[in-house]
Amino acid sequence: MGVTKTQNFKEEQNKVAVYARVIAHPARVAILQYLLKQKTCICGDLVDVLPLAQATVSQHLKELKAVGLIKGTVEGTSVCYCIDKHKWEEVRDVFFNLFANPVECQDKCC
C-alpha cells in the first residue's frame, strides 16, 4: 500500500502527475517564483528568503533538480541556481495541454 500504481496508468497521466507533484508544495513554488523574479542567477540566498531550515531548502532544491526544472552550478563556495528554460516550457506545455480541454457538459446535473 502507499504505493502509487504508476505502471497501470498512461505515460502522459504519469507525466502530468510528476510535474504537478513537484510544484505541489508552497516552498517549491516560492523557489520557482523567486528564481523567475531574479532575472539573473542567484547564488543560494534562498535559505534567507524561505521560512525553512537549510537542510529542508536543500531537499526541495534537490526535488526540483531531479525533475529538471532547475539547475545549479557551483560558484566558489556557493551554488548558483536558475530555471531550466527548456524544461520550464515543457512543463508549461504539459499543463497547457491538459487545460486546453474545454469543459462541455450539457446535462441537467451540471
Add this chain to the structure above:
Amino acid sequence: MGVTKTQNFKEEQNKVAVYARVIAHPARVAILQYLLKQKTCICGDLVDVLPLAQATVSQHLKELKAVGLIKGTVEGTSVCYCIDKHKWEEVRDVFFNLFANPVECQDKCC
C-alpha cells in the same frame, strides 16, 4: 515532522500548491481526462475504467470534490460526476499565471 508549513507561505503559493497537489496523482489525472472526454455526465463507471478498487476511486473522487474541481449529483443508485467548469478555469488560470512568467537568465551559468 511531515507537516507542510503552510502558514509561512504566501496565499498564492499555497493555492498553486493545493491545485497542483490534487492533480499530482495519475488516477486523478485519469479521472479528469475521462470526465473531459465524456461530453456528458457519466454515472460512476469510473471504477471500471481505472485500475483501482472501488474504495480507492471513491477516495480520489473525494479529493477532487474537496478542491471543487468536480461535483457529483445523486442519480438513483449511482452518482453522476462532472467537472465544475468555473473551478476548472480558475485552476487553469492559476497555472497559466505561474507559467506566464518568462525565464530570462542571462548569466553564463545558465
Add this chain to the structure above:
DNA sequence: AACATTAATCGCAATTTTACGATTAAGCAA
C-alpha cells in the same frame, strides 16, 4: 418487506513526504 446495486466511509498497513539537527564535503581566506 426482502433483495440487489451503487457509492461512501471505516480501519488498517505500507510507503512517501516534510522537516530539521548534525555531520560531511568542498572551496576560499588567513
Add this chain to the structure above:
DNA sequence: TTGCTTAATCGTAAAATTGCGATTAATGTT
C-alpha cells in the same frame, strides 16, 4: 595548514498519502 563559509547528505521523527477489504447507507426492484 587552519579556520570559515556554504551547501549536500545522513539519520530520524512525525505526518500525510495511497490502497483495499469490509462495512454501511441510500436507493431502486421484485
